[in-house]
Amino acid sequence: MKLNKRAVGQRLADFRREQQLSMATVAETVGVAGKGTVNDWEKGRSLPSRERLTALAKLYQVSPDYLRYGPFNDYAFEILKTDGMNSSEFNVLLWEYVDLTTTNPGILSGDVFNQATPDTKAIDAHINGAITQILPSLPQPDTHTYPDTQVVIQQACDAFRERIQLIRRTFTGKYNRIVRLLDNVDLYEKLGDDPDLRAYLDAMTATTGGYAVDRAYQQKMNLLLTNFHQQLNSLNDAYHHALMTQANQTKTNDVSASR
Known part of the structure; x- marks a missing residue:
């Protein structure tokens, strides 16, 4: 996943201020020439090398991946919203989940996709809502390294599949399936x-x-x-x-x- 320099810089600045450290102190601790380099990192102008990022993570008592991507759920959400949407398995399961949890026939019939100007806000709201709901089901990493993109997508597919099997047996799941059948006629x-x-x-x-x-x-x-x-x-x-x-x-x- 591509790093967001500005977001990385904001996290570095927040941690430094929380610990009440000067840029000069941080620069000396991680072994760079001066505070200008630290300032460039925090402004999002450049990224620390792997070695410097590891040193910064140790200084701030977080994992290097936390500095790179933020909380794991933010990292996973970004992967699923981008790379996940290019996975056929993920797409099928996501929209089946939406099918069971919404009674909005316009979304599921594809009408919003076929319009000259698609209602991207409505589409995004359903995608974001579905992804957000299954994030707590993903295994939280117990190491300093976040799982790679394909692992996160597969974990999300497993979470959707398990949730779908449960929802299909609920009143709401059965109700929405019946309503969808009626809407199709x-x-x-x-x-x-x-x-x-x-x-x-x-x-x-x-x-x-x-x-x-x-x-x-x-x-x-x-x-x-x-x-x-x-x-x-x-x-x-x-x-x-x-x-x-x-x-x-x-x-x-x-x-x-x-x-």
Whole structure:
């Protein structure tokens, strides 16, 4: 992953100020000629060599990779948002996860991608949200070295896969899958006068009334599915209300117990 010189410099400056060290002291400790070099590092004009970065990490009591990339979760997020999106396995699992955790049909149908000016904010919000949710599941490095790009991507794929298997068994996972199926059916497509459909249906049913019968039963089916969708939405609202009621009750019990 490409290093962000400005971000590295900011971390170096923050650590130095936290420890109340002068640039001259840092320069002397890590073995460079003067504070100008340290200033260049902190301004993001240049990067310390591997040897100097190791010395700085020892001085500030952090790992060299922390100085390079910041906290591990920031490092992993950047990898997944860039290199991860170029991995077919990661992409499939990420969007399956989004499919199970959102009821936004515009995102999952691809409409936002096909627009002349794609809604990149909406797309990024779903990608960022999904990645952020699985970051705590990634193994935190127990050494001073962060895992490489491919390892992080594979760990994220494993985390998505495990989370997906769990979510598919929840009420919300099943609800979102059913809603997606309903959204994929255009209930009202061509219910108006359609000569081509009329000719096809009348020929297939060997009666001039085939089109009328088909249209009448499509209307019945639409009503049935519309009522089901409304009932399903009401059930989802009740589910979330029950969760909130339970959370409030738990909070009340905790307050009472602490008195």
